[in-house]
Amino acid sequence: MDLMGDLKALGLLVRWDLTRMWRRRMFIAMRVIWFTVQVSVFGLALSAMVRFRGVVAHSIDYYHFYLFGVYTSMLFSISVSNAYEVAEEFEEGIIEYHLSLPIKRSILSTGRALGGGIAAFIFTLPMYAIVLTLLGWGSPLALFASLIAALIFSVGVVGLVLSIVLSVKSGDATDILFGIIDAIIIRLSTIFYPAVVLAKIAPYYYAALANPISHFVDLLRTLFFFEEYKILAVTDPLLMGCYLLGFAAGLVSTAIYIVERKLEGGGWR
Amino acid sequence: MAAVKIVNFVKRFGEVTAVNNLNLEIYEGEIFGLLGPNGSGKSTTLLTIATVYKPTSGDIYVFEHSVSREGDTVRKFVGIAFQEPKAMWVDTPYELLLWHAMIVGYTSHEAKNVVKETMERLNLWEHRKKQFYQLSGGTRKKLEIAKVMIQRPRLAIFDEPTAQVDVITKHALWDVVREMRDNGSTVIVATNDMFEAEKICERIAIMYRGELRTLGSVKELKDQVPGGDVVEVSFEGDREEAKDALLKLDGIGRYMLGNDKIVAYLNKGEERAAEIVSALMSAGIKVKRIMVQEPTLDDVFFYFTGARLGEG
Numbered sequence: 001m002d003l004m005g006d007l008k009a010l011g012l013l014v015r016w017d018l019t020r021m022w023r024r025r026m027f028i029a030m031r032v033i034w035f036t037v038q039v040s041v042f043g044l045a046l047s048a049m050v051r052f053r054g055v056v057a058h059s060i061d062y063y064h065f066y067l068f069g070v071y072t073s074m075l076f077s078i079s080v081s082n083a084y085e086v087a088e089e090f091e092e093g094i095i096e097y098h099l100s101l102p103i104k105r106s107i108l109s110t111g112r113a114l115g116g117g118i119a120a121f122i123f124t125l126p127m128y129a130i131v132l133t134l135l136g137w138g139s140p141l142a143l144f145a146s147l148i149a150a151l152i153f154s155v156g157v158v159g160l161v162l163s164i165v166l167s168v169k170s171g172d173a174t175d176i177l178f179g180i181i182d183a184i185i186i187r188l189s190t191i192f193y194p195a196v197v198l199a200k201i202a203p204y205y206y207a208a209l210a211n212p213i214s215h216f217v218d219l220l221r222t223l224f225f226f227e228e229y230k231i232l233a234v235t236d237p238l239l240m241g242c243y244l245l246g247f248a249a250g251l252v253s254t255a256i257y258i259v260e261r262k263l264e265g266g267g268w269r
Numbered sequence: 270m271a272a273v274k275i276v277n278f279v280k281r282f283g284e285v286t287a288v289n290n291l292n293l294e295i296y297e298g299e300i301f302g303l304l305g306p307n308g309s310g311k312s313t314t315l316l317t318i319a320t321v322y323k324p325t326s327g328d329i330y331v332f333e334h335s336v337s338r339e340g341d342t343v344r345k346f347v348g349i350a351f352q353e354p355k356a357m358w359v360d361t362p363y364e365l366l367l368w369h370a371m372i373v374g375y376t377s378h379e380a381k382n383v384v385k386e387t388m389e390r391l392n393l394w395e396h397r398k399k400q401f402y403q404l405s406g407g408t409r410k411k412l413e414i415a416k417v418m419i420q421r422p423r424l425a426i427f428d429e430p431t432a433q434v435d436v437i438t439k440h441a442l443w444d445v446v447r448e449m450r451d452n453g454s455t456v457i458v459a460t461n462d463m464f465e466a467e468k469i470c471e472r473i474a475i476m477y478r479g480e481l482r483t484l485g486s487v488k489e490l491k492d493q494v495p496g497g498d499v500v501e502v503s504f505e506g507d508r509e510e511a512k513d514a515l516l517k518l519d520g521i522g523r524y525m526l527g528n529d530k531i532v533a534y535l536n537k538g539e540e541r542a543a544e545i546v547s548a549l550m551s552a553g554i555k556v557k558r559i560m561v562q563e564p565t566l567d568d569v570f571f572y573f574t575g576a577r578l579g580e581g
Contacts, residue, residue: 023359037321089357097355101372102318102344265321
């Protein structure tokens with residue numbers, strides 16, 4: 001197939017995931033409402049508590065810190081929820097159908113990673129809009145860079161999800177594994193606790209440093225509140241951006257390798 | 270040129286050998302039948318041709334391209350209607366087929382036209398907005414077949430296309446299969462329905478327990494059954510005694526024994542019918558009915574596989 005054909009197939013695979021997301025629009029609306037309550041009621045209460053107890057320096061507003069954290073955890077969870085969708089597709093034999101289509105396997109895996117990533121990104125856009133409404137929209141450059149970073153991050157997470165689900169080929173293993181990943185990886189990051197606080201516990205700190213979630217959330221924070229967070233972030237923004245790019249490229253490449261070399265129909269448990 | 274050439278093909282799933290050392294050729298422009306009971310390796314073979322499975326050893330060539338090494342090229346030639354229709358429960362037929370049409374190469378405008386035309390041809394248009402879970406088994410099957418009709422591949426594969434389908438639809442789908450062949454596709458049909466195989470296939474391979482048992486046209490296969498005639502006797506009485514009585518007769522080369530039925534292959538069946546009845550009655554077996562006929566494809570299947578009547 002020529003380049004135009006490959007691009008068309010890529011577009012259609014992205015559309016496949018977007019169609020599935022659109023069917024969950026009521027669910028998305030409910031999540032957005034819950035998110036609004038979370039950040040406006042509980043988030044404010046939590047920040048007031050932190051301020052009252054003098055946990056963080058006066059120059060830092062924990063609410064800023066918290067809002068980016070809760071958005072990141074939402075984006076990560078929604079991207080991870082693709083695992084259950086892919087598992088369901090495996091059970092229904094959709095993967096076999098996709099494997100039989102006249103498209104390159106590399107296009108199939110890239111398309112699904114991009115599609116899942118874009119779907120998760122769009123799913124969480126209303127929540128991001130709420131966060132930015134509460135925090136201020138920042139400069140257009142910060143806004144643009146943060147949206148690109150969010151898209152790259154969610155594509156990387158979906159690449160991870162595809163690599164694992166298509167390797168384990170088990171509905172039960174998918175449920176357990178991604179339950180654990182969703183719960184632990186978020187906690188082993190700087191989503192809710194700054195790196196300087198985690199530094200007191202070495203394993204925790206190094207896990208957070210290696211964790212792409214930490215790089216994404218701290219990148220968002222420094223993009224909008226550089227002066228406030230430059231000393232709290234895991235590293236400088238450029239390195240965090242490079243780390244995210246490497247994370248997404250690495251995991252999408254792994255997904256391509258698995259689909260191209262290892263994956264075949266059947267064998268689903 | 271062979272449309273499909275299968276060379277020493279073996280497929281294992283863990284400890285289970287699904288297909289064992291299969292060798293056969295499917296010619297361009299024919300309707301080829303893969304006949305066998307459930308678990309005989311038909312679907313595994315078809316899914317490997319469609320590059321959904323990878324061979325454990327050996328290889329399959331589709332229009333001279335290896336499924337192991339040139340999967341991307343092979344998929345350009347192949348369209349498959351799966352045994353189990355593939356869709357999520359919330360999918361609607363129109364959306365599914367539209368997406369399928371575009372991914373196999375149609376522009377958006379062309380896709381709309383070809384989908385409408387195909388859905389009308391298969392009486393699917395009225396179901397276009399229903400969700401997949403609301404469709405009957407037969408309608409789901411038609412949806413799967415519509416994908417291949419839309420794709421118009423050089424090699425069209427139908428895995429049990431008429432299972433769960435009513436008689437009228439069955440005949441309509443057979444017409445579709447023939448039409449695809451007439452329009453230039455090579456067609457492979459997997460089925461466990463002997464009548465279907467006889468009705469639409471030009472050549473047939475019989476598979477059983479992962480192995481090829483025989484291959485040829487329907488006439489060639491029937492001619493291979495020794496004796497030429499099939500005598501079927503329905504009886505009341507002990508089946509072992511019936512068997513013993515039958516085997517005492519000369520010229521009974523092969524037989525199959527059911528609980529109340531015995532099928533024997535022999536020459537001059539009409540002349541020997543009375544002799545068989547007499548032998549059974551002498552053994553205290555009550556003969557309810559006797560029929561003498563030419564071998565059917567069922568007989569061919571039982572002859573080449575050695576399967577027993579009623580074996581699942």
